[in-house]
Amino acid sequence: MERVWLGGKVVELIPSIHADERGALAALAFDRHRFAAVRSFIVEAPDGARRGGHGHHRGRQLLVRLSGSIDVELRYGGTVERLTLDDRLRAVLVEPPVWASQTYRGERASLLVLCDTAYDPDDYSEDPV
Template sequence: MSVRIIDIPKIKDRRGNLAVIEKDIIPFDIKRVYYLYDVPSDAYRGGHAHKSLYQLLIPLSGSFEVRIKNGLEEELITLNKPDKGLLIVPGIWREIENFSSGSVCLVLASAEFDEDDYIRDFNDYLLFKGAKM
């Protein structure tokens, strides 16, 4: 489905771990960073796809699930380790749900915000995918 878990290198220390993201860890230059927090457990975020944006979702704290769809398949991925990030490539629908209390989702993105890059209606998404297949 063109998404994958990326292992984020960590330096273990008795004083606490340090995770490092640089150079060749992710396949894009970071142009935007944002995070989701205080999301109620019954709420969901996402509900869209991007035409050209790459993103890496990292659970800094707690856990959440990412439902991804490509127009043919659907998969539910649980993120709960801060040294594992989910790479989402362009053309993948995503919904983020089931946030645990105190969870924080960090998102690294390949471009600054551009509303024209979003596909916010699932039927429009299916049309977009059909045009690409």
Template sequence: MNQTIHSCTIISIPKIQDYRGNLGVIEKNILPFKVKRVYYLYDVPSGSVRGGHAHKKLHQFLIALSGSFDVILKDGVKEKAVTLNNPSEGLLITHGIWRELENFSSGSICLVLASEVFDEDDYIRSFVEFKDSKTTK
């Protein structure tokens, strides 16, 4: 199925409120995939861009644990920017979507939950190749 930017959605993360601090919980059926890999981005230098690729089958869920950053989503036709700045929600990015992360605030942390373990063959790292893959399907 040819994914579009409309298949990427914000999902609220259930929280347990407590006077000592809130607890965000990701379990059961919050995500439409089983988490097989977890990693995070931090200490991103000002002006840096992360991402710059698409995945053939991997899905990701991005959360701004601290600070903020923008996620630029492209499906080969349309583009949209999503600002993540709240640890009680995350952005689901489906496979077949080009993503770039930019405008990281000082001290920001981006947590990524992925549906697959790392596999270099799953990456499309050239935007030209990405656009070509969208038109040949």
């Protein structure tokens, strides 16, 4: 069962895990959420580094933890939620205009971000909503 935060503005995407003697494959399906990525980037940061600190007016973002753990602070409608991307919670889809920041934990923590809009500096909101 997917978990949701901030009234459904943030939703967990649960990977299906396929494991055998060769290793494991974790697959994420986006069709249920009508998410189509048009760009992506990977952030790798040292322990304690804080990144993000903004929201988007239009763009949706899928945050996928690749390594380490990443504390995520989410703000919307005067409510603050905090969650940690780790082995138990691997990916969340963040709807606009949710404001988010990430604090990286561990050596070489990294995050894959998939976006459904092209880069547009006017889409960013620095102020928590």
